[in-house]
Amino acid sequence: MAERKAIFITGGGSGIGRAIAQRFAAEGWFVGLGDISDSGMAETAAMLGEGGSFSVNFDVRDRAAWDDALEAFSQAAGGRIDVLANNAGIPIGGSLSENSVDEITRCLDINLKGVLFGAQAVLPHLKKTAPGSCLLNTASAAGIYGSAGGSVYCATKFGVRGITESLDGEWASFGIKVRSLMPSFIDTPLLDMVPNAGTNEHIRVRVKQAGLEITPVEEVAEAAWRAVHEDKLHWPVGKTAKRIAFAARWMPGRVRKEARDRGAIQLLGE
Template sequence: MKDYKSILITGGGSGIGRAVAQRFSRGGWFVGLADINEAGMAETGALLPEGTWSAHVLDVRDPAQWDSALKDFHAACGGRIDALANNAGVPLGGDLADLTIEEIDRTLAINLNGVIYGARAAYPYLKAAAPGSCLVNTCSAAGLYGQAGMTVYCASKFGVRAITESLDVEWAADGIRVTDVMPSFIDTPLLAQSSHHGDNTQIRDRVAAAGLEFTPVEEVAETFWRAVHGDKLHNTVGKTAKKIETAARWLPSYIRSKSRDLAERGLKPMG
């Protein structure tokens, strides 16, 4: 039996996934990178010690590709998968009426269906490695309270939050821990794109205009490490996420008023 642990990370070719891969590699874990971006995975792998990682082409929207990637990673990592980081995701902003059906379907397929397919496919591997195995989902501050200009994205992240809470209960008897990480805005390559097809402004610029801070991706990666090794169900990251978490729980009327004010002033972060 191998004496190290292993984690498969979707979206491992860039951004949060790359930072998480580096953090777990420093912690002595064998890291599996899963992504549709082969060049990105190679770039991430070049940052990791030789022989401590593997790469697996995966479109999280395809259940058959999930089965193949997990089977290949199981063989590559030594026969035990200790954790899955359901991290792959895409942003989508803009007023609902301005979004195309294709944009809506793609976002939900990746951000929501992909998480469900991943959890379902990984279950037997995590059960075999239990107790102590873990599913960690990338949620968001957008899963704490809905915002204008983020309807579909919020819906996907509220769904991820619900998946986390449901499986936390469902898989407890199997000895599998389930948790999620809820960052606010992270300055990754995803923010360099516009929020939707009809918008020419980078998401990064909209976030800055709304006066919201960017959380360092390294802080998110450290939270992933704590989430897998700790016992919290939801793990917020960054000042904005923590403020929304507190306000949504104790001051819902305040956050509703604040959100409406931002929307009326045209400062929707992804609108």
């Protein structure tokens, strides 16, 4: 088995996935990029240098495609996968009454089913490199406390949190670590998307109007590196995420009041 460790990252063509790829490549890891954007993966691969990565175009909603993608990457990596970064995801916002059936279904399928399918598919590979191999799921601060205007997105990220906790117990006997990243508002292209089809106002605009900080994506990548190597289950990233985690644990009444009084993004800013 090759000595060079290997990480496979979904959503590796941009944003958090790209930053994680750069962080692990800098430590000498072989990086697998999974995405539906060939151009995005090509840009990331160019940043990692020749021979530093392997790319595969696939949809995380396709269970069979997961097996093919991971097997191809394992062969390229010399027969090993040490970490799967289950990172692919999409945003959705607005009141539940504004969200279309297609928007809800797409978000659930990508953000939740995609994580489950990835975990299921990667288990045989992580068993081979255990102990010390890791499933790293990208959740969100939205998985710490639900916010008005984000019911569908929060549901998926609470789900990712639950999956992480369940598999942490389920896979402990295999020597496989399971971790989650819980970032707040991160400076990635996702902030330049609209929360739903009923608005043309970008998420970034709403965040700035609320006076919230936008955390550099490199902080998420650093948290990813530490999560793989340290014994901590959930990793809030950014001041907002850490504030919510603290308040939800120690001041749940206050968090609920602010959620009801201020709604949506305002809750996250105080």
